[in-house]
Each structure stands twice: as C-alpha cells, then as structure tokens.
Amino acid sequence: MRILQLTPQFPFPPDDGGRIGIANIYYEFLEQGNDVDMVSMSRFPIKQSEIEKYKKNGNISIIEMDTKNTKFRVISYFLKNKSLYIEKQYTSDLINKIESLVDMSLIDVIHADHSNMARVALELSEKYRIPVGLRLHNIEYLIWKRFFEGLGKFNPKRVFIGQQYKLLKKLEAKFISDSDISFAITKEDKRRALELSPKANVVIASAGVDIEDWKPNFSVFKEPFSLVIATTFNWFHNVNAVHWFLDNVLPILNSKYPNVTLKIIGKNPPSIFDNYAELGANKLGYVDKVKPYFNSTQVYIAPLFVGGGIRIKILEALSMGLPVVATDMSAEGIDADESQGLIRANSIEEYSHEISKLFDDDVLRVELGKKARKFIEDNHTWKSNVKIMIVEYTKLVSSKKSKAL
Template sequence: MKILQISPQISFPPDSGGRLSIYGITKSLAERGHKVTFVCYTNKPISESTINELKKICNPVFIEWKINNSIKTAVQNLFSKVPYNISKYYSKKLKIFLIDYLKHNAVDVVHVDHLHMAWIIDIIRKVSNVPVILREHNLEMKIMERYSEDQSNILFKYYSKLQFKKFLLYEPDQCRKFNRCLMVSKEDEKSLLNLNPNIKTKVIPIGVDKKIFSWHKSEDIPFSIFHLGALDWQPNYDGLSWILNEVFPKVVDVHPNSKLYVYGRGGDRLNISNNIKNNVIIKGYVENIWDEVKDKQILLVPLRVGSGMRVKIIEMLGAGYLIISTSIGKEGIDVTDGKHIFIADNSETFVKKIMDIFEKRIDAESVTKSARNIIKQKYDWENIAADLETEYLNSINEINIKA
C-alpha cells in the first residue's frame, strides 16, 4: 500500500515515548513492504544523518512550523470551540501541501497521528475519498480532565476545566469523521464510545522492537532508582515532583546510599530539597539511554495525569527491568501487579514497594522473567503492524463497497 502518514513531530531519533510510538508504526509498516510518505512538523533544521535514517524506512517531508504559546493566544482561545492545545497545530503550509499531494499522487490510506492533527480531515475530504485513519496515542480529554483536577492554582484550574469541556465536544466530533480511530487501550476506547457510540474504533496497542527481548542488563548498582521522561511535559514533571517531595526522602532516611537518576530534558525545573540533593543525579537528555540504565535497579513511573500507553513501561519490562508505577501509568498494558509490575498509587505504597525490592523481599528474577514473556507475546511490533494493515484494508474495502 501507499501510505501517507501525518505527524505533529519528527520521529527520529526515537528517544521519547511519543517519538517511539510514531517511529514504530512507520518502520514496521515499511518492513511489511508498504511505501510510506512521512510528513511532520519541524521547528529547526534537520541533520543530514536524521534525514538519511528516515529515508531507510520512508519518504520524509518536513513542514516548517513553530508552536505559538503565549498568554495572548490563550486568552483569545476563550472564544473558540477548538481546545487551545489543538488550535496551535493548524498550519497553512501543511494544508497547501496536502491538497497538492493528494491531487497528484496515488494514496491508498492516510494515517494521522494524534488528535492535534485531526483538523486535516476536513481538508482531505474536500479533495479525496481516500480512507483516513486517526491514531489516538492518548485520549486528550482524559489528560485535560486529570490535569484540571490536580491544579491548585485557581486560574489554571478554571482554564483547564474550560479546556476539558471543549475537548468533550471536540474530540468525539473529530473522531467520528475518520474511517477508523485506532485506540491504544480499552480504557480510552470505552471513554470515547461513551460520548459517541457511532465512532468506528479498534484497540491496537503500541509495540516494542524485538531487539529489546535480547537485551542483557549489567549487575545492578545497589539502591539505585531511575526516572525516564521529558520534564517539559507537565504530567512527567508533576509525577517526579511528587516522588521527590513525598517518597524519596523516606527512602533515603532508611537507605542513605540510595540514588535517584533523572533522565530527560527539563531537569533544571525541579526543586530538590537539601536533605536529598546529594542523592538525586540529574542526567538530562542522553543520546543512548540503554547504556545509561544498564546497571540501574528500579524504574519509577509515578504518572498521576495521563492517558494512552507508556512506551517506556513496555520497553523496560521487555528488557528485564523492575518497575513501580501508578495505576494511571500502567493503563492500557496487560500486566498484573506483583507478577509483572508493581502498582503504587500513594506515597506509602511507593515507599513500601521500593523497600521490598531493596531489601530482597520479592523474587526479582521471577517477576522480570514473567514480564519479559508477556511483553514478547503481546507487544511485538511485527504483530501490531499486521493489525494496522488489517484495519487499513478493512477501511479501503468499506469505501469500495459503498462505491
């Protein structure tokens, strides 16, 4: 098939959950013999090495674009039906490109990543009857709802609640326009269909590269914990701040040699109290995360706001790591507390789970082996690409029958 994939961000290097999930789709479809034209926004020059890497799996097209975050645009959005986080992604350049491309090129399917790019469905429908598939990597309304509930600032709370109400109308209304909405979790699918049961959905999870299943860790640094994730994404910042304030100090009180390694851009935003300052190592963005974490003991995923699936969880479980996560962080992943992963939704439970691992009160080898097996069975990109292909073909056939 000839597939036109539209993304709000470049997917290489695949160094974050968002990039990994988009890159995995492109790469796995290419490996099945499909021709993918990958169109994405970019706000800075792209290196030749990145372009060459993308050319191995697709025909990359870059649309220059700059996100407009300002108080003025946020206030102006009060009078719009479109959520603020969505309105920032409209691009006249992309509109012109799409119209021209669809007029002059044969396309079997258009694949759209993220609700932020869903506005293009109205442009496409004016020039083509091609099937258009929306990949909902997250359910944006759910993220905004949880974010508004967690706000203490009165103005932010009011504004985020207003945005949530906009999403309640906008998200299902946009999704119904697509031939398929591919959800990453049953939880997200249920929430969307509760608002409009006529939306055509299919749950297809995010995958992992099979190379991960042969990854071998080094010997663990005793009492080592790590956190992965860009801290300029507010849910990551919120979760790690909670750990630093409510969890890690209690761990250090019992095990003074404990270390918390923080990976991902934006670490300079963190406020770290003096009593744990020497125990927190801010590593920031690193080129090769696997080299960095090969000797670390426990991954924490303290997400309290979010939706979709956490790519880092399925990757790290597949690679043989012990993980402690909130229920929200684990959403959409078919793993069991105590058997494959450890779930903690309050500070006391987080501390206890960390202590249980540090003090060897759990069978770490059994847990990591079970986790690795279930990820291998259910989240291999090769199988997921086959499911994507099936949904594309079903959409094409439905249009052909109607014609």
C-alpha cells in the same frame, strides 16, 4: 498500499514516548511492505541530513509551524472559544502545503497520529475520497480534564483549562465519528472513544516495544539500591511526578538505604532536582542510550498522577527485565499485575514499601524482571500491533475499490 502519515512532530530520534510511538508505526508500515509518505509538523527547521538518517525507504517531509503556547495564543483561543490543542496545529494553507509535498493521487489511506492531526486528515479525506484512520495515542480531552480536576478551587487556570477540555471533548467526539476507523491504544481508551461516539469504528492496536532492541542482560551487575526513571521534562506533569517522588519517597528510602540512588534521565530536567543530590538523586538529563542505565539498575519508577494512553517507557523497562513501581495513572492500559513485574503504588507509604520489598529480596526482584520480559514478548510488540492497523486499512482500501466498480 501507500499511506500518508500525518504527525504533529518530527519523531526522530525516537527518544520519548510520543516520538517512539509515531516512529515505530512508520517503520512497521514500511517493514510490512507498504509505501509511506510521512508529513511532520515542526516548530524548528529539520536538516535534510537528519531526514535522510531516519527515513529508510520511505519519504519524510517537514512543514514548519509555530505551535508554541504563548500567552497571546492562550488568551486569543480563550476569547475565540477555540481549542488550543487542535487549532495551533492547523493553518488555512495547510492543505496546499501537503499537496505540494505529496502526490495525493497515489495515496490509498491517510493515517493521522493524534487528534490534532484529525482536522487536516479529514479535510484531505473528503477532498480526495480517501479512507482515513485516526491513531488515538491518548484520549486527549481526558488529560486536560484530569489537569482541571487537580487544580485548586480558586486557581485562575481553572477557567481556561475547564473551557479547553470541554471544547476538546466535542472535537474528539466528532473526529472519532467522522474517521473511517480509530485505533485506541488500550481497552479503556476504546471504551472512552465509544462513549464519545457510540457508532464509531474503534479497534484496539496497543503500543509496543522492539523486543530485539530492548533485550535485558541479566548477567550485568545491578547497582544495589538503584532506581531509574526516563521521561521528557518538557511536559510539566512529568516534572511534578518526579518532584513528588523526590520530596516524599526518596527521603524515606535514603533513611533506610543510605546508598540509594535515583537516575533521572530525560530532556530538560529542572535545576531544582539538583537539590536532592544528597538524598541520592542523580540528574543525568538527556542520554543517547538509555538501555545501559536500565541494565545496571534494579527498579524503574513511574509516579505520574496526570496522563492518559499508555506509558511506552514502562513497556521498555519491563522488556528490559526491570520491575516497575507505578501509580495507577502511570500503569493505565497495561494489563500486567504484580506477578508480571508491574507493581502499583499510589501513596508515599505504598511507594516506599514496594520499593523496599524489591531492594530486600534479590530473588523476587530478578524473578519479577524475567516475568516482566515474558509479558512484553507475549503482548506488546510493534510488529503485531501495527499489523492490526495494516489489516484494517487493507479492508478499507478494498471496500473503496469494490464500491468504485
């Protein structure tokens, strides 16, 4: 089977949740015997050497596209009553550009990563009569809606964000309805997708972890009273989450455990995080290898209050044998509980209490880490979840061929 994979970004190196999801789907498509033509949109030129480094035995092409959220663009889409999230990833000549890169006569199925790739995928599907699948990494409108609901009553952003989530909700409903199949990442997202489009074909194919790569070493020394978070700070909700923890939880922990440390890993952390160094915050920024930091740390934190889908970094932390203390929002879509190493905390008091329990009980912490690893092995491998997509795509292709006879 030959798959055209359309992505809103070049997903390499796979160093944040969004890239990790797309990259591993690509690799598993290849690993499980398919041919793949990936076409990625990118704000920046990508060197051919980078493409060669990551493409393996597939094909990767780049379409440069300016998707920066400028003030002019925001005002323009607001006045036009159009979705910023969808429209900025589409141009009138996009179909022609894809056709110049890929021989569409060879393609059996189109795979669109994220809702903002659905418009062009569906246009190609209609033109070439090729089945299309939509990977719902998130129910995107819901992220915008949650952001809207968190804004103050008199915040001027409410007008724009309110407009945008409603526009996006309508578009996502249409995209899910028009796609031959949609792959939700969680049970909850499947329910939400069917609320948008009750007659749609929606199947759960969760996110995963390469369990051979993300393997813990329980013999490595764990720094006492150590915490870690790894994320990307290009998304301001992640900045707000860490800032909340630094302002509210870390001071409490520092008063009880003067040697507490929090390693902050990820691209573009704001300079304000440096102000918390005396409390134990260590702003590391981007690192090539996250795993050594996971191996040497006792607890992973995920204090996000706005989001959707599934947090792949939480899955990776659990796979590395780290107990995770997370808000309900961060833990959404992961069917693990406290006994499996995923501990939920939604207030300052809950967060400081749960982390203290783990700091104070080495036996409990290690046991929960081992159970966390077992949970990932049983439920969240890329191989098993991408296999679900391949099976469904094979059915669609076979059905198309049968109808053609």
